[in-house]
Amino acid sequence: MISRRQLIEQIKQKKSFLCVGLDTDIDKIPEFLKHYPDPVFEFNKRIIDATHDLCIAYKPNAAFYESRGLKGLQSLISTAQYTPKHILNIIDAKRGDIGNTSDNYAKAFFNEATSGMSFDAITVTPYMGNDSVTPYLKYEGRWVIILALTSSVGSKDFQYLETGNGFLYEEVIQKANTWAGADRLMFVVGATKSTEFTNIRKYAPDNFLLVPGVGAQGGSLEDVCKYGMTKDCGLIVNSSRGIIYASNGEDFADAARAEALKLQQQMQAELEKSGVI
């Protein structure tokens, strides 16, 4: 488990707030890996070996594993167990359901004794409210990462609805912050929404924000930092396809490292500019 203090220490030590997204698609990995007993795990293992000193989090997206049934679940379990313990391990599962069902989702991703997986954090959809989120908070030290303003074009369909008390996403952040503190709650905010970060910081001044959308989706790291960085950094910026599919040849891990290094160097410059390090 990774506390807020440990997360900040990692960011300062590695001069990075990079999250490597393990959206590992069996159809996109190099051919030569297909001869291994678990090609997806072999791919993830090599990506982790090549990038662990440059990033402070990994984020497998559950869809890429669940879509492969039992084999995918085994790849996810092996990846979760292989991830170094000092690096924040986020399962991007985007779950949300009534309390007793959420209890079981929490057990699936947090209770290694029953499922083989012990993630540090899970992404959760907020729309079923308090009782759909609190089951995850019963696991001491684990993080709940609530979808606030997503990178998707469709974010305008609901998240920008006027509630009479601001946009729905603003209401989500304010309400969720009454359920737990900034030591347990983060919010997802898409890099494609960088101009909204100033506004988001009004409601979430201390929360870490998980920011997908740089790289393949075209979000600007510079703008995210300009509007969203706090004295503790407060940002975990994810890139998945831009790193893990930098090459589909035998050099894929080296190519992933080179992409991760580029982002780490930009992040170091941003951390220095903001006086975090």
Ligand SMILES: O=c1ccn([C@@H]2O[C@H](COP(=O)(O)O)[C@@H](O)[C@H]2O)c(=O)[nH]1
């Ligand atoms: O608003 C959101 C929430 C989650 N995601 C997820 O992040 C990664 C992004 O992958 P890239 O290849 O770097 O675009 C992926 O797992 C998404 O499901 C998001 O993009 N936006």
